[in-house]
Amino acid sequence: MRLIQPDPAAALLGLRAMKTVASTDGAIRPGARALMEAAQKMILHTQYDIDALPPVGATELAKGFPGAQLRAQFVNGMLVSSLADGVPSRETVAKVEEFAGALGIATPEITDLRLMADGHMLLAKLDFLRRGHIKDIFKNQLEQKGPLGFAKSVLTMRGIIEDKALAARYRAWEKLPEGTLGRGLIDFYNQHGFAVPGEPAGFPEAGLYHDFCHLLGGYSTEPEGEIQVASFSAGFKKERPIYIALFSVMIFSAGVQMRPTNDPFVTVGVLGKPGVAELMLAAIERGSKVNIDLTDKWDYWAWIEMPIDEVRQRMNILPKPAV
Incomplete structure (x- = not known):
């Protein structure tokens, strides 16, 4: 699994989308913020003020985010970020689902996130373990x-x-x-x-x-x-x-x-x-x-x-x- 560096425009869109997901429940929590900061340093090579970034919608993200591999990498990043500070809320998972759907990335891990968010922890674990x-x-x-x-x-x-x-x-x-x-x-x-x-x-x-x-x-x-x-x-x-x-x-x-x-x-x-x-x-x-x-x-x-x-x-x- 190689980390792909997107072009500057896609990097900004992706970072805005990550912030949108991370702030679904309000203030950005420490784990999600740390991941965005790490992504800027290690992958994107940007220095944006995360708090100043405007939100982005699914349609805008999909229009400016090219390539299946880069899209899959971004969805993986959303999955990690949504789990960085604990079990995600239903609203957070819904936003992940919305962005992944717009990008055309269908992945069963999101289903497991939904099960966790809905309180079906045993089903989520069993489904995850049988695939991984x-x-x-x-x-x-x-x-x-x-x-x-x-x-x-x-x-x-x-x-x-x-x-x-x-x-x-x-x-x-x-x-x-x-x-x-x-x-x-x-x-x-x-x-x-x-x-x-x-x-x-x-x-x-x-x-x-x-x-x-x-x-x-x-x-x-x-x-x-x-x-x-x-x-x-x-x-x-x-x-x-x-x-x-x-x-x-x-x-x-x-x-x-x-x-x-x-x-x-x-x-x-x-x-x-x-x-x-x-x-x-x-x-x-x-x-x-x-x-x-x-x-x-x-x-x-x-x-x-x-x-x-x-x-x-x-x-x-x-x-x-x-x-």
Whole structure:
């Protein structure tokens, strides 16, 4: 998912439309404002006074906003912005729907926003999860491990059983030389008290790319780091990348528990904290330079004995930019 810079006229229209959405309920809230400011700095390269921008209607926006890719990017931006400060109101979602419709962008994520705004949280979660990267993880787990292996991975994730033989394969990484990818990940797990696959609460193997991205990208497990690692992954994910970014935004900025685990931790408004919105956009751009989609059945076993720096070089994982 690459971030496209629009021409100056479209940039102004888009920013006006983002403000229109963000001010539907009154004053612009911190997360939405931070995203608009970050978009000006990181994508649009403009310096408009957000409070002075006039609103824009759907017809005017559609007339001056060219290109399907740019339109899709703008709709994605509206989705993120509408979740930046909590679950959006019905009025906010209606404005998102109006603008997306005028731009000719039909996307099921807006339906999930509508369900959330209407209080149908369980339906919204189920619909979102069945379309996004969590579905991809479980699909890949089933294809790679078969029905029995899939069932065992779900039961271990839920803490019902354990697979000692599988866990031992991962614990063997503790014997790898320091600085290698496998040793780095097992050290990361031990540092944070995480379970490896096969241990109770261990995540299915098809989803380990998330933890590898923490390691390879240098992102923390704090809410700000989780927003970045999801954005980094969205950058290189080939199919439906917005889901992986929205998933993290829902948990850490909208306060909605979306995980298929028992972890209750959520936060509200992380994107409104200074610099986080800029770090999110920088992570997307950084991820877009990676030359392999780690979410698509990546065989990390072929890489675990390599030095981490060599892995980064081969994958074209660039240093984190200063923002």
